Amino acid sequence: LASADEGGARAAAAALENIARTMPQSLYWPMCASEEALESSPEAAARAGVLRAALPAGAAESLGALGAALADAAPPHIRWKGLSESIQNKLADGSPAARAQAAALWREARQALFVRKALERRGHVTDSKNRGGTRALMWMQKHENGFKSMDRKLGSDGSGLLDVRTVKDETDFQRLCHANSLLNSDFKVGTGQNAREYFTHGPCRLAAISPALAAYGRTALASAGAAGTSSDACVHVPGMHGEVDGREAAAVELLGAAPHARVFGSKQRPVMVTLRGSDEAEHARIVKAGEDLRMDARVQQLLRAMNAALLRDGRAARRRLEVRCYDVTPLAPQCGLVEVVDALTIKDVIRRCTPPTAPTAQASAAAGGGRKRRAAVGNGAAMGGDEAMIHALNTHYQWIHASHKRAKAAGSPAAKACRANTNAAFLAAHDPAMISDEAARNKMAELGAIVGHNALRNALLVRCRGAPEAWVAVRGRYAASLAASSIAGWVLGLGDRHQENIMVAADGSLVPIDFGYCFGAATMLLPVPELVPFRLTPTMLAPLRPQAAERAGSTLHSDAASTLRALRRARRQLVGVAEIFVREPLVDWEVEARKNASLMEKSGHDGESDGDVGGAGVVGGSIAPLAAPSGTRSYAEIKIGIFKRKLELAHPTYTLIDELALNATVDKVSGGNGELLAELMARTALGEAGVAPRAVARAAREPMQDERCFNEEACVESLLDLATDGAVLARMYCGWESWV
DSSP states (O other), X not given: OOSSOHHHHHXXXXXXXXXXXXXXXXXXXXXXXXXXXHTSSHHHHHHHHHHHHHXXXXXXXXXXXXXXXXXXXXXXXXXHHHHHHHHHHHHHHOXXXXXXXXXXXXXXXXXXXXXXXXXXXXTOOOOTTSOOOOXXXXXXXXXXXXXXXXXXXXXXXXXXXXXXXXXXXXXXXXXXXXHTTOSXXXXXXXXXXXXXXXXXXXXXXXXXXXXXXXXXXXXXOTTHHHHSOGGGSBOBOTTOOOOSSSSOOOOOBEEXXXXXXXXXXXXXXXXXXXXXXXXXXXXXXXXXXXXXXHHHHHHHHHHHHHHHHHHHSHHXXXXXXXXXXXXXXXXXXXXXXXXXXSEEEHHHHHHHHOOOBOOOGGGTTTSOSOHHHHHHHHTTOXXXXXXXXXXXXXXXXXXXXXXXXXXXXXXXXXXXXXXXXXXXXXXXXXXXXXXXXXXXXXXHHHHXXXXXXXXXXXXXXXXXXXXXXHHHHHHHHHHHHHHXXXXXXXXXXXXXXXXXXXXXXXXXOEEEOOOXXXXXXXXXXXXXXXXXXXXXXXXXXXXXXXXXXXSTTSHHHHXXXXXXXXXXXXXXXXXXXXXHHHHSOOXXXXXXXXXXXXXXXXXXXXXXXXXXXXXXXOOSSSSOOOOOOOSHHHHHHHHHHHHHHHHTTBOHHHHHHHXXXXXXXXXXXXXXXXXXXXXXXXXXXXXXXXXXXXXXXXXXXXXXXXXXXXXXXXXXXXXXXXXXXXXXXXXXXXXXXXXX
């Protein structure tokens, strides 16, 4: 509605109005998350107004109260962090429309966090002696003076943000926050009971963080019964509104919430709440604030579209090739709910199942801990799972830095050009004069011997309780899930696949989580770009042994090719779903676009591949090379362009080289030597000519006539080679733990 042409908007409006009348709650939350886009133009606002009018009377008020109660569960300092950063982003834009949006965000922040009467209406009260109270109330009291000072400056309606003379830009707003102790870096952990309630993590009473949610009961929508179905008469569990395809509705009414919650210890302090539904089940959800969950929701939408394409393909359906999805419901641009998945991360599985190992005497210096501990390890004492992981991490880190130091002393151009820091050392490692490919592969074997590769395999075997039939079923489910999630992740450009971003369910299915680095961001933005298309380390391959799963002709290769073939057949539908990122760019993408443009301008970086990187760049061909982004929309179009190229069978290494050419962060980290390092990373990605399967697949084509692969099998063969090559894995950033 916000960005389609007039004909497309009319076509969509009729269907959406019908959904608004019959299943209003399925549209309410998406409209809240996209409110900014729906108000971006008079035409969009008019279309949205018609849709809102179709909602049953009272629905918006009831659902809005639930949204406020859920948002209150999130830590107030994290909510302020997200809202204040959004205000800064709008001020950085500087346009009148952006400043109006900044003013709206300030009004939202006031009502959500700083106005006592608004908090009291949502149940945040003190006792009769004005003591205690909820976490949000304590935070408001602590920062009350700073808020009042900002309120005098900005006005209760945010009018100060509209006037350039009051707040010039985002830097001016930062100074204002800092002067009133409301800058994110100003928040300090205090002492006493209040600090424990406010900052710590672990179990807590729901009433202490969101009294409205703790007291929530079955809530009727005033006129829903007259306009919609009987199942729409009450508020649903967000995300569980039934189907829209004509099948019997499976909506779940929200009856209340469990009295206890759990605050996680990660940076954003997400909170797990348990919602009780009319299906006599408890639905665990994680409340996350301070980040735009529309990315996760849209990725889940894309993954579900991919699953539909796989279901339509005969072979893919027979092999049960699918990606495990979960529900993500953005309640607002900076807050949302994420379904809790009944699974363990790869790291947790390995930690539980890694047996003690006896390291060599060289482990002493890298073992960490006290002198006695280092001496014990040096004498061959057994290390547990966590200790083996730390030892391998330290060994890899020290190897990279020692190699960098030796190469610098020997006069290596890359090592001398890079600054003496960790990121620069990992970038210079792509210079064969510093680390040869053979040495890199040998180091991978050494690191693998420290941690072992059977932990995940053993964990799956334990779940089978010795039953061969169960092992065959679990192993088959794991293999199909690994193939589908790997190819879907590559098409999506999903990066940052470390051990805590992949989960394993009881049936062997893999569940990808955390989509912050999507559409090539891990290659285009990180100071140490990722070169692997997905995680296919020895530990991930171990459950498929004795088959050499990484080779052409294996079951994994066949399933991955079937997945890619099914997705290519549905590429028009998938591209249509993906293009919503262009029509309504995410806040994170707006920030990325500005940062990337600033870095390129400072370094004179043009963002275009030169067509001669490593002697095998992208020249000519039927798929156009990427150009440097010139704005937020252009940045989004480039990301979606890469998505399209992959579905057109563009060779993985060519696409990777073009993504590397857009990374201006490398130039900053290396002190202006980005082009030299891009050539070295391209050499690593391309592989040894005539040896690496991905290089053989390229050489089989007529030189520079077509950058596409022969077929899906050839593309998958190149991907598997790139993902399992020790020469690539050994040069990955140490935090990715590529040896596991």
